[in-house]
Amino acid sequence: MDRPLTFLGLETSCDDTAAAVVRAPPGPGPGAVLATVVLGQGALHAPFGGIVPEIAARAHAEKADLAVEAALARAGLGLADLDGIAVTSGPGLIGGLLAGVMLARGIAAATALPLVGVNHLAAHALTPRLTDAIAFPYLMLLVSGGHAQFLAVEGPGAFRRLGGTIDDAPGEAFDKVAKLLGLGQPGGPAIEARAAAGDGRRFAFPRPLLDRPGCDLSFSGLMTAVLRARDALARGGEGPAGGDLADLAAGFQAAVVETLAEKSRRALARFPAPVFAVAGGVAANRALRAALAAVADAAGARFLAPPQALCTDNGAIVAWAGIERQRAGLARAEDLLARPRWPLDGAALPLLGGGRRGAKG
C-alpha cells in the first residue's frame, strides 16, 4: 500500500449502466470518487411494469462505453492514468453482466491494465470503507431491490451471512406494493413520499418472522396483507386515494422498518461489532435510517449509512471493491466469468427461495 490506486469501475448487473473513477490513498483512508456516471433505464422498462432482461442487456451493450467515456472525461483522466479496471461479474441479469464484462475485457486487453471481477453484493458491503475507511470487522445490513442479508464483514473477501430473506427482498416489496397502490417505479421513493402524510398505525400489518428466533426476513406475507387492505377499501373499482393511500403506504413502510430494526437488534446481539452499516437502494429510506441508527445507538455501535448516490447501484462501489481485492491479492481469473448467482458466503446454506425471485434475484 505504498502508492495511490486509481480504478475504473463498471456496473451493468441490473438496470443501471454505471461507470466511475475512484482513487484510493496509499495507506488506510477513504477513497475519492473522482467521477461517477449512472445511466438509468427506467424509461425503457416503464411500459412493461418491470425490468425486461433483454431490453436491459441491449441498453447496457449500447451505453456502457459511453458511461466509461463520460466518467473518464469528468474525472479529467485518460485510460493511461488508471491502475486497473473493476467490473461487476455477478450476481445479476446475465445479459447485462456479459455486456459489462466484455467491455471491461476489451479495455483491459487494449491497455494491459489489471482487470478485477467484482461481486455486486461485495461492492455494496464494502461501501462504508470507501466512504469512512472503517476497519474490519463490521456488521452490514444489505437491503436492495434483489437482496436482503445481514453480513459479518471480516475482510475484503470474508463475509459471513447471519441471516437474510427467505422470499422477496425489501426493495422488491416496496416496488410491488407501489405497483398495487398505483404508485410509480421505483417504488421505494414513491412509498416513502406518500407515507410522510400517512398514519402508520391505522392498518395492523404483520411484522414477519418476529416470532421466530434469528435474523431471517420475509416480505411476501406483508405484501399480501397490503393487497387485502387495499381491496377492502376499494369502492366502485377505484384504487385507494388521498388519506387511504397515505395510510396504506405508511403502514407498509412502518412494518418493513420495524421488522428490519428488530432483526438488526438481534444481529448486533449475535455479532457485537463496533460499527453497524447499511447499504443497498433501500438504505436511502429515511425512516429506516432513523430506526437503524437508534438500534445501533442502543447497542453502543457506531451507525453508518453511505450517501444515497453510493447506496443505489453505481460504478464507484465496484471500483472500490476492485481496489480492495487487488490490494489484498484476492483478484482471481475465475471472478471474471459472468454469473447470475454468486452467493457472498459460499459456506452458508441457501435460504429458502432467497434471491431467486424477480429481475434482480
Ligand code: KG4
Ligand atoms: O441497490 P439498488 O439500486 O439495486 C439493486 O437492487 O441492486 O436498489 C434499488 C431498490 C429498488 O427496489 C427501490 O425501490 C429501492 O431500492 N429504494 C427504496 C428507496 N429508494 C430506493 N426503498 C425504500 N425507500 C427508498 N427511499
Ligand code: ZN
Ligand atoms: Zn445493488
